[in-house]
Amino acid sequence: MTEMDTPDAPGRLLDAGSSEPLHLQLRGHLRAQILNHSLPPGTSLPSEAQLQVRYGVSRSVVRQALGALTDEGLIERGRGRGSTVAPRREHHRLVHRTSGLSAQLGSAGASVGTEVLSLTVQDADASTAVLGTDQVLALERLRTADGVPIAVIHTWLPAPTFSSLAAEDLHNASLHAVLGEKFGVQITSGKRQIRAVPGDQDLLRLLQLDASSPVLLLEGTSFDQDGRPVEVFSTWHHPDHVVFDIDIQREPSVAPAEAAGSVSSGPMDGPSAIADRARRLGADLQRLAAEISSPDRPSTY
Structure with a gap:
């Protein structure tokens, strides 16, 4: 079971004191799980609100992170259906x-x-x-x-x-x-x-x-x-x-x-x-x- 399987459990804490912006930390955390197949293609990600609560960040941080993953082609976002891990051409x-x-x-x-x-x-x-x-x-x-x-x-x-x-x-x-x-x-x-x-x-x-x-x-x-x-x-x-x-x-x-x-x-x-x-x-x-x-x-x- 991955962290994404338990929506109410806290994920890895982000470091607010780091020189790396929070949205990049969140992007990197989600990206690593996608690339190592902890989150395989087709997996639904938590909602923006759930990610806010889990990582203690603002909605703008979550949206920046998800936007970056979308630009990379790692996730797909659709109105009314949330974000899912995109199929990958291997x-x-x-x-x-x-x-x-x-x-x-x-x-x-x-x-x-x-x-x-x-x-x-x-x-x-x-x-x-x-x-x-x-x-x-x-x-x-x-x-x-x-x-x-x-x-x-x-x-x-x-x-x-x-x-x-x-x-x-x-x-x-x-x-x-x-x-x-x-x-x-x-x-x-x-x-x-x-x-x-x-x-x-x-x-x-x-x-x-x-x-x-x-x-x-x-x-x-x-x-x-x-x-x-x-x-x-x-x-x-x-x-x-x-x-x-x-x-x-x-x-x-x-x-x-x-x-x-x-x-x-x-x-x-x-x-x-x-x-x-x-x-x-x-x-x-x-x-x-x-x-x-x-x-x-x-x-x-």
Whole structure:
């Protein structure tokens, strides 16, 4: 049960002595409950009078807060029916599949855009050593869905193999599709990790996020049809617009030889491994939100 389920109970007290105006405090309190789904879409908010009593503020403070939430598209207000949490367009990514974000969003009907931020040649380091080349192509992109920034993608490719790849090839295009069409490379397997991380100022600016917002990081290595590593990537997702979906299946019975450790695993992590990571993601987000709220904490991505 949330605070909104008990209209007569007092909510979190606002700080009248704070330098932050009361209407912004109230907006932030209601906004947080909407974004963390304590108030799911369709939930009716208390009336203006109830909010006044609960938080000990004037009607003008309540109206300013509700107006700001309306402008953000988080609530809908109608004459005679009060305020309700607005439906939200969430973009779902199936992280256990090899298809990229662009292909998945496009197949779901979203209008996908890609801006190439940079494409340079760099020396390989420990993070890209798996590609097996001395130099790598370093690609940075900003991806949008229906005009809203949802992901910043850093990708590293073996430079000798993809030396003819140009930035214009990737404008509003899927990297995986370009690799298939231009180089005959098909992504067939890979390794994936999910975690919640803080972002630096540039990342938060690109995703249009507040300074205290954690982001969802998907990292991995992709392999082609011959089992060769062809891509190392890190993708920072907007936490309010992207949802990670995972299909869970019952694991097959373990054969005696496999139980003894005589069967090696392939390059792709199984759904259960990704699911285990995803189950910890919510806890990571809550922990990080608390940690990065301090202005003295350095943030990197």
